[in-house]
Structures are given as C-alpha cells and as structure tokens.
Amino acid sequence: MKNICFFYPSKNVGGAQLLFVRLAIELSLIEGLNIKVIDYSEGFLTKQLANTPNVSLIPFVNGKAKIDFETILITPLSYIADIEYLVDFNIQEVKLLFWAIHPDNLKDSLYAKGRKIFINKAQLRHYIVTLSEKGNIIYMDGANFYSVVKELDINFKPFYLPIPVDIKEQSKVRIKKDKVLNLGWLGRISYDKINSLYKIIDEVRFFSELKKFNIHLHIIGDGEEKEDLITYLKKSNVSYTLAGTLMNQYLDNYIIENIDLGVAMGTSCIEFASRKIPVFLIDFSHDRFPNDYKYNWLFETEDYTLGSNVNSISERKNSFEQLIKQFSDDNKLGEKCYLYTLNNHYIKNVLNSLLLHCEDLVACDRNEWKMFQKKINPILYKISYKLYRKLKFKM
Template sequence: MNKNIYFYYPSHVIGGAELLFSRIANYLASLNYNVGYIGFKDDIVLSLLNLKVNFIITSDIIALPDDSVIITHPARCFEIPKIITNKTNYLFWVLHIDELKHINQFYKLNNAYTKKVITKMIKHKALVDIDKQTTQIIEYFSKTKMTYESKIPVMLNNCCFKIRKKLLFQNAINLAWIGRLSRDKIYSLINILYNLENISLKNTEIYFHIIGDGECNHKLKKTYNNFHIIQHKTIAPNQLSSFLIQHIDLVFAYGTSLLEAEKLGIPAIAPYYTTNKTFSNEFVWGFNLKDYCLAPINKEWYSNDTNTIENLLNNFMENIQFHSTQAREHFENFTLDKQINLFLQSVNRTTFSNNTYLKLYKLRKIYILKNLNFKNKIRLKIYYYIYKILKKKGLIFYD
C-alpha cells in the first residue's frame, strides 16, 4: 500500500528546494500517488504544481489522511503545525551542506542540542541527504553512523536536447552564472569574475550573463575591462531552458542549476563551494564531479584534476561536441525516473512518528528554558500559569 506523501515547505521565494519538491510532487501525482503540498495561501509553488497535487494552506492544525509521510528540511522541523491523523511519519531531507548551521542560527540553538536532534532523526532513519559529501558532514557533526541508504540525489525531469557542435555566435562566447546572489553563493561568483578579468581568448569576445538576484547583488562590480557583463535577474523556471538554448554556450553553477544546463547539452563548470572571499583559480567540469556531488568543498569530490578558467574555456572551444556530450551523460544520472525509487524507499522506511516529534519539541522547550535569564524565566512561569487556566476552561486547544 502506498503512503500519502505531503511536502511541507511554505515559501514566497523560488529556490532549489521549492523547485525540487514541486517537481517530485508533480511526477508522483502523474503516477497516481496521493501527493500533497503544504504552503502559504499565496505560495510561490502554486504556479508550479499541477492540479493532481492536493495543496493545503498551512495553519496551526492540519488534518491529513491516515498513513501519511511529511517531507521537509531539518531546519524546518520546529515549524511544522499540529498534524491530526492516526499515523504520520516524517522524513527530513538535507539539501544544503550548511543545513546544520542553519538549524543553529534559525532556532538559536547550540551544537549540543542540534546534535541530539540530528541523532534522533538518524535513529529513526528519517534523515536523508543529497550526496556522499553531505553524508560525511552529517556523520562527523553528529558522531553517528548512518547505517541505511541515506542518499537521495536531486532529480530533474528529462527533456529533449541537442548536442552542441559550435558556439552560438561567431567570435563570441556567451557564459552564464545561474544562481541566487545570496551570502552562500556570492563569493564563488565574485571569484569567477575576478578570474575572467585576467584571461585571454584568441579572437573571442566574452559575454557573461548573470541569471539570478538576491540580497548580495550590491557586492558585484557593474563593469569589467576584459568582458561584457549582462544581468537578467531571475528568469522564471518555465522560461530558463529556452533562454539557455538561445543565448548561452557554457554555464558556471553548482547544485540543481548546474544540471539545468547539462540537461540541454550545455556544459557547466563547477566552482568550489565557499561562503568566504577567495581568489582561487581552480575549477572543474560538472561532469567530472563524483558521488552525486554538485557543490564540492574540496578536491575529494572531483574525478579529474582541477584546471584554470582559461584552460577550461580553451579546451571547450577546441572540442565543443565532446564537452556537450559529457555534460548530457552526467545529467542522465539525475533524472526522476532513475532516482524516484530511492525517494520512495526512504518514505516507506522512516519511523519518525508524531510521538517522536512531540518529544523533540518538548526537549527544545526545556533547552530554551535552561538558557533564559532569571527575568525571562519568571515571565515564562507566569505565561504557563495563565496558559493552564485557559486550557482547563477550554479556551486553548493547541500548544
């Protein structure tokens, strides 16, 4: 018997998680699974979901069918509303290598408490991730071995493609960055632009397109001497492929954005993932990444040596067809039809129940209470005194 699958990820901005969750929901719905998505009444994914996906507006209390599984990020684990059902389990999917830091920062927790949360998830086989690199980070942080198959690579829809054989325009190469201009990506982009300013391509004009927007846009220079820069801000998901096909020869990206190019036969160069200023000139082809890694933090995740931007671009222009073919072959490891079974196995395996979730929630309350100063502890005691009186009178139904 198939479980009812519900994604919990309310959001007003489009990003990798929103696209991935809506993509999987649509795919499973097309296979006649009972799939739902919990979000805001004006959620960004409403324009992405097909009519077979049951959309539920998030509120304090949500009723779901029996035998449901809720999929979300670990960093969203304390936002989930009260779920009314006879049986609900949870699956927490780590989609970012800094996810554990995000839990600490967002909920103002420390490593010791977050470690307890992660260990509890692992114990119930409820924590999954996107690649071997992330698995190692989780195991190192939690000091707990993930003895089950925890890896679920990101997945994209398959599509028609055409192997590239030449540049789109004579005597010009059109490069692109795809990704948000956010704190976790901006320094990788700045490093790419720094290196492009110092290269030489024979008889070839360089055009660099920035596809994406964000709070760190102000950190970018607007003009460069060695190449032309063109900013497009965010391009809608349903328009991105056609834009890349018509305008772009080669992409710089990591994560799902890298695959968005490769699925079209457009090669992608992967920078190191960094949240700090860097002036490294070490890059690698996306198709040379291994173990499903799409945001490498070091050379362990490369199957070949790194190279400079100048060398990679010259190699590309000498044999465009080879690089286009390799890119498409790499993408084919990440299609929905190839990876969906790993996702469904994890959905059926998790034993992280509503009762387990409530225990974790209470543990967080204890942690917060221990870390309050004396004045706030008094305020909290007054709050709970009033709360108990109101609950006895039937004026409060949900904690």
C-alpha cells in the same frame, strides 16, 4: 502510503523551490497517491502547482499549518528543530522525512534564532544517527552528508536521494557561432552564492585581460544581493548581461540561444547539462574564494555532489584556464554532462528510489522524538522562541 505532503513555504524562486515543484508534479501522476503542499497562499509552490490535478494546498498562515491525516511529510533538514512550531501534527500518524538539500541545512537548524546558546551538540549525535539509520533523514549528495558528519563528529551509511530532473531529448542544440565565449551563471543572487559569483567575475576579468580572450557573462537569476553584484560588475569592467529570473520555456530558449558554457551549483547545474550545455561546478562560501581555487566538470563529481563549502575536503581538478582550453579542444563535453545527468538524476529513477524508501519508512518513536526535541529545543530556548512567535504573529 496514500498521502505525501511537502513542507517548504517560500515566496522566493530558487533551485530548492523548483525541486519540490518537480517532485509534486511527477508524484501527482501516480494513481492512488494524494499530494499535499504546505505553502503561503501567495507562495511560489502554490502558484506553480495551482492548476496541477491531484495536488492540494494546505495553507501556511501566521507561521503555522495543520496536518490531521496520515501522511509522509517531506521537508528540508533545516526544519528539523522548528517543525513542531510550524506544523501541528501527530508524530504517530505523520512519518517525517527530512531531506538534506544544502550543506548548511543542519547548521541553519542548530544555530538559527539564537539556539546555539542553549544546545549541546554532543547530545544530538545519537538522535541524528538514529534518524538517519531509520531512514527519516536522507541526503541529496555527499556534500550534504559529510557536512553533517563534520558538524557532529559522527559517521554512518547514508541514503542518497539525488536531485531529480525531467530529461527530454533535445530538438535544439546550441551551436557556437561567434568568437565570443558566452559563459552562463544560473542561480539565485543570494548571500551564500554571491562570493561564488564574485569569483567567476574575477576569473573572467583576469583571463580576458591575460589571454585577450572575449568572454561575455550571462547572469540568470535574481536575489537580495543584486545591487552589490551590479556594483562589482561595473568595477570589474567585464562584459555581462543580467537576464533576471527565467523559467520553463523562457529558460530553455535563453540557454539554447545564448549560452556556450555553464557554471552553477545544485539544481542549476542540471538545467545546463540536461540541454547538453557543458557545465562546471562551483562551491559556495561566506567569504572570498582563494586565488588558486579549482573546479570540476559535472561528470567528474562524486556521490552526486553538485557543490559544497569551499573549505570542504574535495578533489578539484581544473583551473579556470584549463576549463577554457578543454572547452575549446573537446566538443563532447556537453554530451558527457548530459549522460552524467541522465544516469544519475533522471526524475523517473529518482522517483522510484523515493517511493521504495517511503514504503519502508516508519514513524518516529514518540518518546525518542520528544527527547530529541528537548535536546534541540532546551527549555530556555523554547520559552524565548514561543515569545518571539507570539510577538511576530500576534498569536
């Protein structure tokens, strides 16, 4: 194993993008290992890794990239159907590693671009199970695994590779100084998270009015739903700050100086916890949340799950009011979240797990891969999608 290549072309800033940046940087420090990244010339990964030794860019131009060397290719599970259109590679030289990093990854792949009309999910079960059992599909957490199980009505033993984070001993620790509770949201303001934000705004408004308790909401992040969010905030009449996108030391300073309690999903939860800020999890939903929705502290989660679909079957323990009371009564919550993160998400341990997995990884069987692609990309879909790409990229 001399080469590891990441495929996640993106011009946005988000948890998934930061996830691949962190892994690329950490892997680049290993002697004898060459790290490649497929991205736009002006992409987020390109900009973040531009000055990182031993990391080289493979340009993603007109919706296509080329790999002409032996490597392990790591990419989100959402690309499992489209990877052959997006990357020119030899299936016997490139070992594919699909990482389920969002519970909707498989749905995005099965139903995107009109594919839903043509495919038969029942025919895909065998291939998804086979790829998982051979290690070519791995899962970030239980939410990702069980979403695949539910979608295809299958079951098997998953390999978990949780979110990695570089945890440093904190020289500065947040000390609550005033009577206002500063609640921080961290994450993109996107279509799959906007209802989560609406729910938190509703909770803040109801609790503040009911208990005469001052809560100031800090929203760290940006995205396509920002204007709708601002409209909702103004109607809700809550106290808030829109901090925008913050990274690296700017994010560190803002959290330490301004946030008493965090709420997030995915990678963003770890950003609070690694700084010893107590954080509770919230799920995602494409619809409004139920009124009686409950939450878990980070350290109460199972199977590394850092957020799932609001309709999934999972045990959530605490109402918003209970969270606030526990926060007021227990000054060790931040330490508990930090220790959970250290024990389950420390990047050195996650990296070792990934490298051991890669040592045993084998290339997909050529015939099985071709058959799988025929099932997931039926001929009518294939023709229409190729036409779409020709028109889009004028190829």
